[in-house]
Amino acid sequence: MRNIIHLESVDSTNNYLRKLAAEGCPHGQFVVAQTQTAGRGRMGRSFVSQANTGIYMSWLLRPNCSPEDILPITCMTAVAVCDAIYKFCSVRPDIKWVNDLIINNRKVCGILTEMSLLGSKISYVIVGIGINVNNCQKDFPVELQDIATSLFIETGKHLSTSILTDILIEELEKLGNCLITSSPISYYLQEYRRQNIIPGNHIRIITPNGDKLAYAQEINNDFSLRVCYPDGNTENISSYEVSVRKT
Numbered sequence: 516m517r518n519i520i521h522l523e524s525v526d527s528t529n530n531y532l533r534k535l536a537a538e539g540c541p542h543g544q545f546v547v548a549q550t551q552t553a554g555r556g557r558m559g560r561s562f563v564s565q566a567n568t569g570i571y572m573s574w575l576l577r578p579n580c581s582p583e584d585i586l587p588i589t590c591m592t593a594v595a596v597c598d599a600i601y602k603f604c605s606v607r608p609d610i611k612w613v614n615d616l617i618i619n620n621r622k623v624c625g626i627l628t629e630m631s632l633l634g635s636k637i638s639y640v641i642v643g644i645g646i647n648v649n650n651c652q653k654d655f656p657v658e659l660q661d662i663a664t665s666l667f668i669e670t671g672k673h674l675s676t677s678i679l680t681d682i683l684i685e686e687l688e689k690l691g692n693c694l695i696t697s698s699p700i701s702y703y704l705q706e707y708r709r710q711n712i713i714p715g716n717h718i719r720i721i722t723p724n725g726d727k728l729a730y731a732q733e734i735n736n737d738f739s740l741r742v743c744y745p746d747g748n749t750e751n752i753s754s755y756e757v758s759v760r761k762t
């Protein structure tokens with residue numbers, strides 16, 4: 516049986532689920548809200564979460580593996596969300612490493628994964644997913660209008676967030692089963708590579724200590740990105756944000 520909590524409004528579904536997790540809520544719980552008053556994004560940013568225009572969802576996992584082994588969950592979730600969106604409206608987003616989903620070079624979905632450890636073991640992982648569904652361009656704050664999009668903008672159709680939520684939960688449960696049974700992750704890796712727009716491009720890596728320029732070579736088997744710096748040194752990076760350089 517599915518465990519889904521539906522909320523009209525919440526500060527952040529990740530925050531809400533974190534409290535439940537601390538009280539012992541089991542693996543597999545979903546929280547879905549119609550709106551968030553303080554939706555959070557990566558790198559301390561906020562996530563615009565207007566009422567009934569998008570999907571704001573969090574998913575609780577209690578995997579029996581090491582913190583290192585669960586790191587690809589965000590990338591695998593990106594593939595699951597792409598699959599759900601494609602099944603729902605026949606549009607397949609691109610993936611921008613690490614975990615932004617892009618249509619026509621604009622962001623349609625973001626994923627925020629947060630982990631809590633007990634000693635060296637995972638206590639829980641929360642995967643938060645925000646999808647822009649029925650937003651018009653003017654619904655986004657001015658600073659996002661050139662970089663954000665929605666499924667409505669891309670398809671010209673008003674779409675049912677509840678149907679997409681159901682399809683998404685099915686895809687996430689498939690992914691969850693794959694993790695529990697330690698099934699090979701090859702499908703997710705193959706799709707993550709196939710749909711990723713970053714390898715083969717000159718990129719800017721945005722780090723807390725400033726930007727670095729590099730060439731993105733390939734996605735490694737652990738979903739990290741192999742980059743080559745102008746001095747010829749290479750590195751595998753697992754976090755940060757990257758953008759493609761036009762020149």
Ligand code: BTN
Binds near residue numbers: 551554556572625626
């Ligand atoms: C990003 O692109 O920076 C990640 C955005 C993640 C947004 C989702 S919406 C549901 C969940 N609750 C939050 O507060 N954030 C995530």
